[in-house]
Amino acid sequence: MPTQSPPYLANHLLAAMPRSAAKKMCAALAPVRLVYGQVLYEPLAPIRYVYFPIDCLVSLLTAVDRERSLEVGMVGNEGMVGMPMVLGIGVSAVRALVQGSGSALRLSATQFRNEFAKSPPLQQALFRYTHLLMAQVSQTAACNRFHDAEARLARWLLMTADRLHADEFRLTHEFLAHMLGVRRVGVTMAASDLERKKLISYSRGNIHILSRRRLEAASCSCYRIVRDLQDKTHAA
Numbered sequence: 559m560p561t562q563s564p565p566y567l568a569n570h571l572l573a574a575m576p577r578s579a580a581k582k583m584c585a586a587l588a589p590v591r592l593v594y595g596q597v598l599y600e601p602l603a604p605i606r607y608v609y610f611p612i613d614c615l616v617s618l619l620t621a622v623d624r625e626r627s628l629e630v631g632m633v634g635n636e637g638m639v640g641m642p643m644v645l646g647i648g649v650s651a652v653r654a655l656v657q658g659s660g661s662a663l664r665l666s667a668t669q670f671r672n673e674f675a676k677s678p679p680l681q682q683a684l685f686r687y688t689h690l691l692m693a694q695v696s697q698t699a700a701c702n703r704f705h706d707a708e709a710r711l712a713r714w715l716l717m718t719a720d721r722l723h724a725d726e727f728r729l730t731h732e733f734l735a736h737m738l739g740v741r742r743v744g745v746t747m748a749a750s751d752l753e754r755k756k757l758i759s760y761s762r763g764n765i766h767i768l769s770r771r772r773l774e775a776a777s778c779s780c781y782r783i784v785r786d787l788q789d790k791t792h793a794a
């Protein structure tokens with residue numbers, strides 16, 4: 559019988575911990591399935607669980623007013639959803655919205671506090687990830703201010719593909735407009751441009767990346783800056 563690797567190894571943050579420390583946490587980690595559109599946290603609401611994504615994708619959104627919100631961060635299997643808990647804060651500042659269905663490992667807030675207090679390897683992994691997420695959020699702030707919709711869309715598609723480990727995923731223009739903070743027509747134009755250049759194909763809500771290399775060239779520099787920092791941080 560082939561031996562299957564334990565699910566926690568599919569989350570890079572947990573996999574980066576010494577094996578013995580990660581194994582000790584295993585009993586507390588509950589597998590859950592998260593579905594597209596599910597809201598994990600609302601701003602100012604208590605955090606009941608933290609999540610370590612396996613193959614799902616979670617967007618962190620900041621509300622501007624009742625109608626509008628903007629994506630400020632994205633979490634996949636490189637990280638954890640629930641970062642305020644690392645800083646001892648039990649309330650979320652952002653909305654956490656599942657934008658790619660898939661599985662995750664979950665800990666209750668109480669379990670997380672216990673595990674975090676007694677595990678220096680978990681603390682170290684989460685401090686490292688806090689740094690990376692802050693860098694991603696800062697870069698996204700600059701990106702939203704300086705880069706055009708097409709370059710931002712290309713960056714967003716690459717970041718999504720990296721985290722879902724897939725070059726094909728489902729998305730609507732309306733959803734993308736919310737993520738990128740542009741009008742729906744702006745998303746349609748940007749997507750059409752990328753399609754005309756044969757970097758992606760889009761049909762019935764299905765986006766397919768045709769050339770990663772060329773999509774990276776069409777993306778703004780923000781994609782590469784965050785990737786490089788990630789590589790350097792892991793190598794440090």
Ligand SMILES: [Zn+2]
Nearest residue numbers: 701705778780
């Ligand atoms: Zn940018």
